[in-house]
Amino acid sequence: MSDQVFAEVSQEALLKIFTIPEAPDSTLGKIEKHLSENLMGFLGERIVAREKPLHEIEQNFRDSSVPEQPRYVSDHTEFLLNNLVAHSVHTSSPRFIGHMTSALPYFLLPLAKLMVGLNQNLVKIETSKAFTPLERNVLGMLHHLVYQRDDAFYQRWMHSAQHSLGAMCSGGTIANITALWVARNMLLKPDGDFTGISNEGLAAGLAHYGYKRLTVMVSERGHYSLGKAADVLGIGRRNLIAIPTDSENRIRTDKLREACAQVAADGGKVLAIVGVAGATETGHIDPLSELADIAAEVGAHYHVDAAWGGATLMSGKYRKLLAGTERADSVTIDAHKQMYVPMGAGMVLFREPSMVRAIEHHAEYVIRHGSKDLGAHTMEGSRPGMAMLVYSALHVMGRRGYELLIDQSIERAHQFAELINAQDDFEVITDPQLCILTYRFIPAKVKQVIAQANAEQIRRIMPHLNALTRFIQKRQRETGTSFVSRTKLTPAHYFREPTVVFRVVLANPLTTPAMLAEILQEQREIAGQAMSLRGALYTELRELGLVREQSR
């Protein structure tokens, strides 16, 4: 053993790895210091990823057997640093603006280590104790952020054993599934001889209530987790009805009303209407109050998916964008998105503390009747104490700290949209409402003529522009100095023709206007290399008679 840790199969060596190491000068203390320095070095690099193809990285992860012999921690750590960390994605880089995973405030890292070290299990008080009231407190604070009930409400319900103001979960997907699970079980509740869907199953529930099918209504911009929810819950993906959006990517309430009427006319029942508060692809927010009206009219559960947009409730200036959220029966918010908490911190909130009764469950050895065990009302069982990190972020940054972050993000997105529009060879596809926008490169000549193109011409031009956008996005990602993501939209001004776009999420407070300008310049340069794609585009344009001369 001497100055190494473990790598020996003996009782003594085993006990040693479970025993508290002695202070910083121990081997483990040195390894920890080395790891910390390496992590800080990694996080400090101003690149997004190193250029190494995936199939090469896979070579390091090909041995399918559990290794027979133990290995020194120091050797293993070196392996990880060289082969895993070095080829991770710098999600905290200010030039990583492609997804909702952003930089973390550094004070959360030592707290995360504390959380992991305590290894509490929130399913039951016996393995969490103070973490249980803390988690209930976090749910209370977020509930208050959304619903603004009075103090008496929270004093009565926040710590009540038979109630929950929501459920912490690993992420927005489980949150959305949980919300629709509750909605489904409340709709097909016990009634006379029928003991409820939870007990008898979905088919019996539909038969008892005389519904041919249940549907969930959401705009075509709804998150893909809702499709999963419809599948898992037995509702069926085709009964998740995608309602068209207006020119600003918001659900068309006239179309929603028509669709709801059609479902009823066919003998179905609208289980839930889902409002989108911060669409994953474009950041847009549905007319949430009007959706609440419609849900009330048709007697449907009203869920708001604010996984991304929920944090905006902390901004005095932009909170109004989410007006109507407080009328939702349930709301999803991800703390690991714009609340800047590490991955694994989703939440669903319920307007009424008794709604979770619809999914309550017990066992003999835990979550017994009358206990305050949080596990009685969650889809997951054993869960870590992530609530502690949410609690800490809320306290250290405060509402006003978050407000500053949110306001700046949104304003940065507007500035970037202006910058894009000022270019001859870029165009904004969806304007930002929150801090998300989409745009694309479009050669200056094409930009000049595309506004005059008719539907048929657009249909023929678009595949070429889409190929170009895909090419630029992939090449930029591979180069590794910056990262934007891409998606496919159907913009009204392009006759709903599928349009591939760059998607940016401007949540990192360290992203500067200069960096954004550089990202555009890099994209322009990559476009310059796409000779054959551009050639094909111009050939098409000439054939369509939209340009005349030989252009590249």
Place this chain on the structure above:
Amino acid sequence: MSDQVFAEVSQEALLKIFTIPEAPDSTLGKIEKHLSENLMGFLGERIVAREKPLHEIEQNFRDSSVPEQPRYVSDHTEFLLNNLVAHSVHTSSPRFIGHMTSALPYFLLPLAKLMVGLNQNLVKIETSKAFTPLERNVLGMLHHLVYQRDDAFYQRWMHSAQHSLGAMCSGGTIANITALWVARNMLLKPDGDFTGISNEGLAAGLAHYGYKRLTVMVSERGHYSLGKAADVLGIGRRNLIAIPTDSENRIRTDKLREACAQVAADGGKVLAIVGVAGATETGHIDPLSELADIAAEVGAHYHVDAAWGGATLMSGKYRKLLAGTERADSVTIDAHKQMYVPMGAGMVLFREPSMVRAIEHHAEYVIRHGSKDLGAHTMEGSRPGMAMLVYSALHVMGRRGYELLIDQSIERAHQFAELINAQDDFEVITDPQLCILTYRFIPAKVKQVIAQANAEQIRRIMPHLNALTRFIQKRQRETGTSFVSRTKLTPAHYFREPTVVFRVVLANPLTTPAMLAEILQEQREIAGQAMSLRGALYTELRELGLVREQSR
């Protein structure tokens, strides 16, 4: 700001908390050191929890508003240390032997901090890169541990985009739900005009295939997550059929065959048979090979819930206890149980790499067709890189390190059973098969006479013994020096009368025989204080004519 961190609402202060702190002598460096020392102090304490009632702890977590102003990290840290950490549960204490949450090897803590700091999101390669092959590698290693396929199999499938050998998830509950989700969707698959349950929903699937209902068969010792799965998936809790167990808490296969025949006779279909490999309450393992035969006979999906027992596959000596697991279609294993990884590391493994197709899903901006994004085959969406900790534990401890841990745990459980049986005033209720056993305190005089009691006498005595067991367990937990859990069983030798028992899980390698003896002694002393409960017990015994003299 000076020597404090944040607590100011300004752009400058905000940027600072997202910027890498300068080395160890920074304020955050000092706070980190302080936190680490406190954590080590906490983990070094030889108690399980401090005696403080929950309602007092709740007083610190009553303010339901998001705090308006930011707060110094140092102040917040002090608050957490005094009010959260100090009143957490010492799950790593060698005297905490009540649940499956155990000590962690210390080398995982710096690695956990690294994992959190990197903040990768495993749903897609664009936010995980090398973490994706690593996670596929971990699933491959666990798949190999269970199924032992040859190297060519893993070279072909482990990193294949359209396939998965399993899914990492937050815990065993999501793993079990995922397994039954796959089973359900495979059974009610597309067929002719029917586009499959995933698309059309459960009721349409049942109608198409002509099944009155689907059932899941599991022993009465099955984990409560299976009830949740039956609920969530629309199957209904009453269609989760609890099969009686034999005197050793293993499923009675004769009763299972009868129940399967009955389901078919009534027009239902057995969706899945679930084998228990390490019952949560007693640690017992079903006859897994025979269950595989029955599943094949009735054409049901065969799932093995080895959330607890799966790690035993690493022991050359005890691996045979799980013989038959390799015939399962799917297997649940929790790395945060007996694989000693922090909370949040569940897994489901699939025998055939193509089975996940039944739950495959895509979106335009991530997990596109053909990508290697892991999110296409998981119930959860965004997920942290927990696989890194599983990978690290497997490499640093090696199969042989785990073997030593597993073997010692099982042998310690047998020793403890012997110790209990040697006492005049304790009795083992379920013998250990893995490292879990149940027992209870029973006054010496009662122990002498209870073997002669008939069913009616047991029925009358048992509530008194149950009250005594509950009293001891609660008081011992509150005292805080040690912790055993409790559950309710129906032992054959007590005429299936509900029997409250202490449940111990001997997974912590630091738990010594001396500690176990002390735990018994403490329980004996607490029992001595339960004057009125013992009085009522003896009154009952005298009325039943089982004892004569005045005893206490």
